[in-house]
Amino acid sequence: MKTRRDFLRISTVGVGATALGLNAFGKGKFKWFDPEADEPVSDEDLTPYATYCEVCFWKCAGWAYVDKAGRIRKVVGNSDDPHSNGRLCPRGTGGVGMYYDEDRLKTPLIRETKSDGSQYFRKASWDEALDLVAKKMKEVKENYGPEAFGLFNHGNPGAHLEHLLRAYGSESNAEPAFANCRGPRSSAYFSTFGAYIGSPENTDIRDTECLVLIGSHIGENMHNSQVQEMSAAIDNGATIITVDPRFSTAAGHSTHWLPIKPSTDIALLLAWIHVLIYEELYNKKFVDKYTFGFDQLKEHVKNMTPEWAYGITDIEPAMIRETARAMAGAAPAVVVHPGRHTVWYGDDTQRERAMAILTALLGAWGKRGSLYLPEAVSVPKFPQPGYPEPEWTWKDLNEGKFPLATMGITTELLKASIPRLGYKHQVKAWLVGGTNLPLAMPDKKLFKEAADSVEFIAVMDTMPMEVTGYADVVLPEATYLERYDFIRAAQNRVPNIALRMPAAKPKYESKPGWWIAKQIGERLGLHDFYNYDDFSEVIDWQLKQLGTSLEEMKKIGVKSFPRKSGPLYLGENEDFTFNTNTGKVELYSVDFSDHGFDPIPVYKKHPEPPQNFYRLIYGRAPMHTFSRTSNNHNLWDLMSENSVWVNPKVADLWGLKRGQKVWLKNQDDAVTSFPVAVRVTERIRWDSVYMVHGFGHSDKKLSRAFGRGASDEEMITNVMVDPVMGGTGMRGNFITFLKEKPASVEKEDKA
């Protein structure tokens, strides 16, 4: 069916640049001219360039080593960096693959329509493309006001576009990372402790005596310093408790694995709280001094015994008690990990609240081995006028719903783009930077309709990801190894900054994000917000304000500063006011009660899979950052496609064999575009299946990733929206197996 905006696979314009690229050094072509290409090179013959990684959000600082011929050989961690401690994760080490990927976007592209109505992308010059984007931005401003221009952003690329958008007069931006990922924990912990968890999480895992993971799969999620700290915790003999329906890697290294029935975590948490309170194991000192609402909590969990929880969760009461006692014995050196991807069943903010309450009962806040008090360097803003005040922002898009959302909600931004849904504030155009929306967000139908409804979409990306197929203008960005970016100033135990500088010139015609944003900004007359020629001036100015300089940072890469906000941990009996309504840790949440939500979490039963269907659980693999790296040659070598994990009993029932390819169909009759290989393993329950997210690419220009594995996102059509902050619960989808290729796949244009 033809829509106004056809999904266009970037199929034309690959320039002969590939012939000049150096894919695998071992190839004979270059051997005669340069024997060094084949043999390993000693570090002494390499030049290091300071950078921090952009393959995921952890932003580990490192050194990009370049040989005498100007080729980037490898990226290695910066040993002064607390994010990496000198060791990059596999994605970071494979970052060179991002630079060398011959499928990269090479030139700006503009969507054109032929006389017969068909659409295609044509190569354009930078001037053409930037002029067009600026023109459209001016049009939207004139016709609808700047607020009608929305932005979907993530990471550094998104940040440059966000600055542009704010200068232009809009705050209509949203990150998938909030509503489609970590949103519930931000809102829940903020309401409880008055502090966000932030990134990297302020979990003192390396000194903990008890680590509790609720669905968190450290080791499969490669949150670098956390994996390192968990390893240190194992060395120290810490008790590790993992609650997961799947035997995750973390579960494999745990002292206790609680194979919980999916969607019942709140019951377990409430039972733990019950044990801690009624066996008087909770941290009385902490609770007395710092918390509010204990009596209500005690009354609330009166009947939530381990026996009650056993009937719901499948976890034996003895195990519930044993683990609760283990936590209490280790308190306050307990980390109840807040998790990260927490949008599961629509009541996720409540589940996170339960985790926060558990943390508070153990007194595991601001103490050694629990959640430390993080501090970040405050990088001064480069001189610019104040941003104009928009008439409405992302908050207004929610139309009164989701009162405790702390950032823009991507689904709402999509819905506001569709006129027939009648939102009061309409969004008419998008900028997209650093995120592959069709694979990152659930409910593809909604996305397609929204993309079709807006007047203009400009996408900035390094690779021809699926989102570029919906763009009117595609802007090829250089990878993080080829550009300057904002100074990294994330929170940590010790405040620190990291520099990113280019290790090589941008390949093909790609440009850094800051340059793209500046060029558009200048065309919009926003010179005041871009009072520099090169971004390195901005960085140098900022560094000088902090007492260092670009020159120094180029040599050291990472610099630490002394803490200003006080010690890392709360002192014994120290007075402390929490940033909440009551000034205390709210076991009973005033915020929640004010807005009509349960002030203390309540267990609600969620739908279970119908007969012949299995709950779809998804997660990460340590060698990939979801769809971002599926085409990266180094990482594709490690894992080129995902598989669907099936319990052996289920496999027997269906006659499925290891390696067999099946299509998946979900409860709403959606079918995966591509088949996926079966992995028969005991590691998954018989009522669920598991897949790694980020595969099943449909853009043919991703030569390695196209058609490999299946996209779990295609199976997520049932979205359970969290009324508290708009999070999109995605684990309420059930799939069944199709052993033969379904007819619908042949016909439809899957994009």
Add this chain to the structure above:
Amino acid sequence: MNEELFVSGRNIPNIDPYLNIWHWQIPLYLFLGGLAAGILFFAGFFVVRGKEKKMQATVKWAPIIAPIVLILGLIALFWDLKHKLYFWQLYTTIRLESPMGWGAWTLMIITPLSMIWVASYMKEMFPWWDWKFNFLNRFEAWIIKNRKGLAWVMMIYAIILGVYTGILLSAFNARPLWNTSILGPLFLVSGFSTGLAATIWISKDAKERKILSRIDLIFIAVELFLIVHLFMGFLAGSQTAIEAANLFLGGQFTVSFWVFVVLLGLIFPAVLETLELWGFHVPKWIPPFLILFGGLMFRFIMVEAGQITRYLY
């Protein structure tokens, strides 16, 4: 349940899911080597026994095949090398622990030996043959005088050649199917049997064929005996050995091995040769052809199946 798998995407060409490093060149060479070994051994044997006159084809004509076949084998080997320009490195060192090294040097010795052997009979086979150079004529005379000594040397090297083709494989105890010391004698006997078969085929003398057939029957019997023990050994061995044996006892090589190698390559020709000895008329090319075919198939199957078996994963 025990599940073991690679999770870092390991899928090395020609190594995973099972080895496929040696293609048809190697079994062809093993076959040709065994064939030459058989021919040359019996040529020398009958000279030493003084039965030259009665075994013309064995001693004079069949050995012509030997150098041709050895050179073809060497070409096949060279073709198989992946770093061909450096092949000469083989001859810069003697490594006693490497069966492949033995092979290189043995071939280096036996090929010229076989050529000399044939050359010494050139004038007998082709009366018009003329060496043209004086020193060649003198060399020929010297060889003919010392033929018995040469025969002994050739026999010894023929045995080394025949056995080494088996030991080459059995030295690789990482391939469970080859990890058996029976392979050496088995390949030796098989090689000699193919050599006899080739000689029988080209011999025009019925009496000569009879003598050779009798010897061949013994060799075939020994071969069958060794094959039975081969499998008995595997089945009494470790899990990897049992899995290796199962490739032939229900697995993918069952039919090709038992039908082509054992039935058609050993038992059937043995029956035919026995019938022939008892006076029944059998077209004389059939048994030798089947034996040669069986020998070739045997080596192809052993090399391919052996690479499929592995120790881990």
Add this chain to the structure above:
Amino acid sequence: MRYAMAIDTKKCVGCGDCVVACQTENNVPHGYCRDWIVENVSGTYPSLDLEFRSERCNHCDNAPCVRCCPTGASHKAEGGIVLVTHDKCIGCGACIQSCPYDARYPHPEGYVDKCTFCIHRVEKGQNPACVDVCPTHCLHFGDLDDPNSDVSLALKDRKWKVLAPEAGTKPQLYYLI
């Protein structure tokens, strides 16, 4: 001097960092790998055991690949590291057949290649690339003859196993269990 490696299976998460780091450090061609991860799951849900092993050439004391090499290209270097001299290798494939760990592969250039314990780094006093990159710090390398080396300390007081000990190769990769 006897170089060896200890791999702590209690900490390995099977992330594959060692594989990518080796690739970028040693220019291993795409599609080939000098080290790899094996996952082993045993038991029945929910009584399960999980083990990840980072495997590579074991640089065996009694290396069959060194014994069977006809040209001496495959040899033992300082510290017991097994190496291949590229321009002595004729690509015959005997060593590949002889390795019970399937650690070797034919390089597209023609010679046979495998893990070298990053000898170009070890010579300069550094660790192999895989050891230095591992985020769980589960790889330990060093001189077994030195009681204070990283690997010796790792092996002290820990149970360990080697792979396929029945092959008689005396491998020098110790898996701490």
